[in-house]
Amino acid sequence: MxxxxxxxxxxxxxxxxxxxxxxxxxxxxxxxxxxxxxxxxxxxxxxxxxxxxxxxxxxxxxxxxxxxxxxxxxxxxxxxxxxxxxxxxxxxxxxxxxxxxxxxxxPGVSSFCGAAAALQAEYTLPNVSQSVIITRMAGRTPVPEKEEIAKLASHQATMVIFLSTGLLEQLQVELMKGGYPADTKAAIVYKATWPDEKVYRCTVDTLAQTAKDNNVTKTALIVVGNVLEGEYDRSELYNPAFATMFREASK
Structure with a gap:
């Protein structure tokens, strides 16, 4: 076995x-x-x-x-x-x-989960994003044309980008080409959950410069999306006025 x-x-x-x-x-x-x-x-x-x-x-x-x-x-x-x-x-x-x-x-704990913990973030916030796109830039390993970063970015969902730290200049161009405003919040999470973990918060148009300034060249995840802004709607699940199979709604 x-x-x-x-x-x-x-x-x-x-x-x-x-x-x-x-x-x-x-x-x-x-x-x-x-x-x-x-x-x-x-x-x-x-x-x-x-x-x-x-x-x-x-x-x-x-x-x-x-x-x-x-x-x-x-x-x-x-x-x-x-x-x-x-x-x-x-x-x-x-x-x-x-x-x-x-x-x-x-199964194991993926680094995209570790990155969320490092950022103290929730990837799926009500009325902000209810989807997480996990992807990578095309490099030595190609990516199907239908999954190009710009096309995925058009959804404006939360994006977690693997294996792309050495391609950040091209990545930020593709993200903005796909529709993310230049000032969209982003983050570089270096070695999530390791003892030498580092978190660098930035915007889409400063991803490459942020990595350069902090000498990050590999072993990092890129997180992009409005969930990093901090504004969101309260969950209906725990709203007193929202009934569930476990409790009645209060008046």
Whole structure:
């Protein structure tokens, strides 16, 4: 059995209870060393074999999994955040199916959740935004034309942008091209939930300069939208005049 485990957004104690247990039981651990907090490896047992996938190809990762499975070992593939976001797990799962190796996925705390915590923000505020667009700029990995930043920005929803810190000049142009006013609130969250986390608040038209001024070149999320303004309508759910299946509305 291969367990794909979400390591969480950075802080070692943000791995789930289930994820920690699987890590402690694992005979073989393949972890994304470029992003996963190495403190998580302190949970492993002394006899566990550890591989850093930052130095491995897909084929090499699968080779380790196949070999360990043949030896009836418990395998954990430790991914940063939640594996479902930019985790490249589908290609691994497809290879495991070819080799008739069972697998499961243990969810993790994504860095976009960690960024909201760092900002003390709610991404879905009544009458401001009820949608969150998670995306990235096209770089070495392309993005489908229909998902270009400018097209997504036209919705004026909350946007959380991954893997784009080195493309901020182009990003801010695309955001404004899509309809965000230049003075729309934005933020750069560097290493959300890590001990050296930093939050830099700015506007869409100052994203690139803010990153330059603070020497942020990677490992950051970009958050854009009016939810960062601070103005919103009160939730109807907790409005005394709003009835629910659990309580009656007051007069």
């Amino acid at each position: 291969v367990q794909f485990v979400g390591a969480g957004s950075g802080a070692a104690d943000l791995i789930t209870v289930r994820g920690q247990r699987l890590l402690m039981e694992a005979d073989v651990i393949i972890y994304a060393g470029s992003l996963v907090n190495p403190e998580l490896l302190e949970y492993k047992k002394d006899s566990a074999e550890v591989y850093n996938s930052a130095y491995m190809t897909l084929e090499e990762v699968i080779e380790v999994m196949v070999s360990a499975h043949q030896e009836n070992k418990k395998i954990v593939r430790l991914h940063t955040g939640d594996p479902c976001l930019y985790g490249a797990i589908k290609e691994q799962m497809d290879e495991l199916v070819k080799h008739d190796i069972p697998y499961e996925v243990c």
